[in-house]
Amino acid sequence: MGMGEGMMEKLGSVSAVWSALVSVVLFWPVVNNHVPAGLRQWLTTTAHKLTAYLTPYLHVTISEYGHERFRRSDFFLAVEAYLSHACARRARKLRADLGKDARTLQVTVDDHQEVTDSFRGVTLWWYPSKKPPRSNVISFYPREDESRFYSLVFHRRHRDLVLDVYLPHVLAEGRSVIVRNRQRRLFTNNASGSSSPYSRKGVWSHVPFEHPATFDTLAMEPADKDAIVDDLTAFRESKDYYAKVGKAWKRGYLLHGPPGTGKSTMIAAMANFLDYDVYDLELTAVKTNTDLRKLYIETTGKSIIVIEDIDCSVDLTGKRSKATSDDKKKKSSDEDDGDKPKLPGEPEKEEASKVTLSGLLNFIDGLWSACGGERIIIFTTNHKEKLDPALIRRGRMDVHIEMSYCRFEAFKVLAKNYLGVEQHEVFGEIRRLLEEVDMSPADVAENLMPMSKKKKRDPDACLAGLIDALNKAKVEAAAAKAKEEAEAEAKPKAKDDEEAEGETVNNKSPSEEEKANGTI
Ligand SMILES: Nc1ncnc2c1ncn2[C@@H]1O[C@H](COP(=O)(O)OP(=O)(O)OP(=O)(O)O)[C@@H](O)[C@H]1O
Numbered sequence: 001m002g003m004g005e006g007m008m009e010k011l012g013s014v015s016a017v018w019s020a021l022v023s024v025v026l027f028w029p030v031v032n033n034h035v036p037a038g039l040r041q042w043l044t045t046t047a048h049k050l051t052a053y054l055t056p057y058l059h060v061t062i063s064e065y066g067h068e069r070f071r072r073s074d075f076f077l078a079v080e081a082y083l084s085h086a087c088a089r090r091a092r093k094l095r096a097d098l099g100k101d102a103r104t105l106q107v108t109v110d111d112h113q114e115v116t117d118s119f120r121g122v123t124l125w126w127y128p129s130k131k132p133p134r135s136n137v138i139s140f141y142p143r144e145d146e147s148r149f150y151s152l153v154f155h156r157r158h159r160d161l162v163l164d165v166y167l168p169h170v171l172a173e174g175r176s177v178i179v180r181n182r183q184r185r186l187f188t189n190n191a192s193g194s195s196s197p198y199s200r201k202g203v204w205s206h207v208p209f210e211h212p213a214t215f216d217t218l219a220m221e222p223a224d225k226d227a228i229v230d231d232l233t234a235f236r237e238s239k240d241y242y243a244k245v246g247k248a249w250k251r252g253y254l255l256h257g258p259p260g261t262g263k264s265t266m267i268a269a270m271a272n273f274l275d276y277d278v279y280d281l282e283l284t285a286v287k288t289n290t291d292l293r294k295l296y297i298e299t300t301g302k303s304i305i306v307i308e309d310i311d312c313s314v315d316l317t318g319k320r321s322k323a324t325s326d327d328k329k330k331k332s333s334d335e336d337d338g339d340k341p342k343l344p345g346e347p348e349k350e351e352a353s354k355v356t357l358s359g360l361l362n363f364i365d366g367l368w369s370a371c372g373g374e375r376i377i378i379f380t381t382n383h384k385e386k387l388d389p390a391l392i393r394r395g396r397m398d399v400h401i402e403m404s405y406c407r408f409e410a411f412k413v414l415a416k417n418y419l420g421v422e423q424h425e426v427f428g429e430i431r432r433l434l435e436e437v438d439m440s441p442a443d444v445a446e447n448l449m450p451m452s453k454k455k456k457r458d459p460d461a462c463l464a465g466l467i468d469a470l471n472k473a474k475v476e477a478a479a480a481k482a483k484e485e486a487e488a489e490a491k492p493k494a495k496d497d498e499e500a501e502g503e504t505v506n507n508k509s510p511s512e513e514e515k516a517n518g519t520i
Contacts, residue, residue: 056155056156056157057153057154057155057156058153058154058155058156058159058162059151059152059153060151060152060162060163060167061149061150061151061152062075062076062079062149062150062152063076063131063147063148063149064076064147064148064149065147074175075171076148076149076150077174077178078170078171078173078174078175078178079126079150079170079171079174080150080174081174081175081177081178081181082170082171082173082174082177083109083115083117083126083150084109084177085173085174085177086117086173087109087115087116087117087126088109090115090116090117091109091110091113091115092113093109093110093112093113094109094110094113095109095110112128113128114126114127114128119161119165119166119169120161120165122154122155122158122161122162122166123154124152124153124154124158124162124166125152125153125154126150126151126152126153127150127151127153128148128149128150129148129149129150129151130147130148130149131147131148131149152167179275182275183208184208184209184271184275184276184277184278185206185207185208185209185277185278186206186207186208186209186211186277186278186280187204187205187206187277187278187279187280187299188204188205188206188279188280188281188282189203189204189205189279189281189282189285189286189295190202190203190204190205190285191285202298203291203294203295203298204279204295204298204299206277209271209277209278211268211271211272212268212272213265213266213268213269213272214269214272214273215228215229215269215273216413217269217413217417218262218265218266218269218413219262219406219410219411219413219414219441219444219445220262220403220409220410220413220441221407221409221410222409224401228266228270228399228401229273231251231399232270232273232274235251235376236274236374239373239374242373248365248373249373249374249375250373250374250375250376250377251376251377251398251399252364252376252377252378252379252396252397252398252399253270253376253377253378253379253397253398253399253400253401254378254379254380254381254384254392254397254399254400254401255267255378255379255380255381255401255403256380256381256382256383256384256400256401256402256403257382257402257403257404258382258403258404258405258440259382259440259442260440260441260442260443261403261404261405261406261440261441261442262403262441262442263308263380263403264308264380266401266403267304267306267378267380270304270376270378271304274302274304274376275302276302276303276304276376277300277302277303277304278303278304278306279295279299279303279304279305279306280306280308281295281305281306281307282313283307283310283313283355283360284313286355287354287355288354288355288359289354289355289356289358289359289362289363291355292355292359292360292363293359293362293363293366296363299375301373301374301375302374302375303374303375303376304375304376304377304378305375305376305377305378306377306378306379306380307377307378307379307380308380309380309381309382310379310380310381310387310391311381311382311383311386311387357388357390357391360391361390361391361396364377364391364396365395365396377397379391379392379397384400405438405439405440405441406434406439406440406441406443406444407434407435408427408430408431408434408435410441410444411430411431411434411444412427414441414444414445414448415427415448415459415463418445418448418449418462419448419459419462419463420459421459421463424459424460424463426463426464426467429467430463430466430467430470433467433470433471433474434470436474437470437473437474437477438473438477439469439470439473443469444466447462447465447466447469448462448463448466449462
């Protein structure tokens with residue numbers, strides 16, 4: 001009797017819960033319209049708890065912002081990508097858009113669409129949802145208000161399969177979908193080098209990266225090109241190796257050579273080969289070493305960070321110790337300035353970049369530089385000799401690549417790309433001229449570019465134009481050399497004359513140039 005009563009009681013309470021649930025379902029539109037947000041949230045949570053008590057189904061929640069408040073969770077993004085890709089055919093509401101190449105059609109699951117997935121014969125349900133904004137909090141971060149999450153629902157008997165196998169599978173699949181669909185980006189740092197915490201604008205701005213250069217279109221010696229491709233491939237596949245030897249997973253390249261030899265083109269070819277984003281860092285716009293560090297932290301993995309014309313960016317020629325002591329002096333003088341009251345109407349001082357050599361060295365291989373992994377840092381310069389050896393020593397700039405004038409093998413790549421010509425009777429003459437004349441690939445390419453429709457149809461005319469340009473450059477180079485030699489010959493004579501003069505007028509003070517050269 002007691003047992004029977006207990007059973008009756010339980011059944012009674014279950015049916016009471018059911019009728020409560022039915023009432024909630026019926027009255028939910030009324031609740032939605034008339035009940036304040038706080039109470040509505042409480043009712044939702046309670047309903048969830050009640051359902052959890054009654055059903056054998058389990059929930060896993062994947063939030064848009066995981067532990068990190070300001071960075072979307074990688075797992076959330078992977079789930080989003082996975083569902084759009086794997087479950088699009090089964091969803092009822094779809095979204096169609098143009099793919100990253102602006103040509104192919106991409107069909108994905110609509111934002112608020114529930115989807116059903118099937119894995120090893122098990123059915124799973126995904127529910128996208130949004131966290132309601134906290135009404136008593138005014139947020140400067142719009143994303144806090146828009147925080148989304150996914151709920152994965154499955155029967156409790158599949159708990160192990162879902163947690164140990166299905167979710168890792170979703171993560172891996174989602175990541176590879178992201179990589180496949182990724183529109184790569186070209187970033188540049190914003191003028192101040194730092195952003196306000198209240199601003200949505202980050203420290204970097206970006207546009208789609210669309211440079212078409214590849215290693216196939218890059219004109220350089222084939223053996224050098226192959227060596228670079230091998231090096232990049234080895235780097236990309238060496239995650240475990242870097243971890244084993246205790247090094248951050250990054251590599252530095254120094255590209256040096258005269259203007260127009262393809263340094264920027266090489267960077268684009270590397271980015272396209274690796275499928276990485278490019279961060280083009282304008283160092284003169286970075287005010288302090290701290291801003292430089294912030295910029296680094298805000299870069300993502302799988303990226304190339306570029307500082308072009310590093311010798312022109314900031315004064316990095318000082319020795320590290322000197323830079324540091326200079327910094328200190330500068331800091332103390334700045335502090336002095338800080339104490340000085342500013343006169344009314346006195347203009348604001350234009351803030352110059354205070355990035356130092358030591359700041360830059362820290363940027364490349366300080367502790368922070370190990371964050372995130374899989375990064376390539378590239379410096380370019382037209383004057384390698386001007387750089388501090390500490391900056392470009394192996395280990396920091398692991399690979400030094402000299403981009404040089406166009407020789408015959410490089411020319412053949414350009415002739416094939418620009419004219420579609422692989423063999424021609426004038427190639428022999430061009431080979432001979434390219435061995436004698438230093439012409440950059442940019443200048444060779446310029447000569448191969450058909451300037452008129454007529455020339456486009458006539459590679460012969462383009463090649464003849466190149467031969468003319470090479471002959472002209474050869475004559476000019478010979479004239480410049482002759483002039484240089486004549487000047488060099490004239491110099492000792494002038495010096496002799498001065499010395500002779502010095503014997504008679506011995507109180508003449510040495511010139512500044514002579515002092516600098518130590519010739520007196
Ligand atoms: N090695 C090369 N292969 C193919 N094209 C090249 C090469 N070098 C130069 N070019 C052509 O010349 C143009 C200028 O080259 P690029 O900007 O890459 O040279 P750079 O070495 O970076 O020059 P700078 O030192 O002046 O920045 C490119 O747009 C490209 O069309």
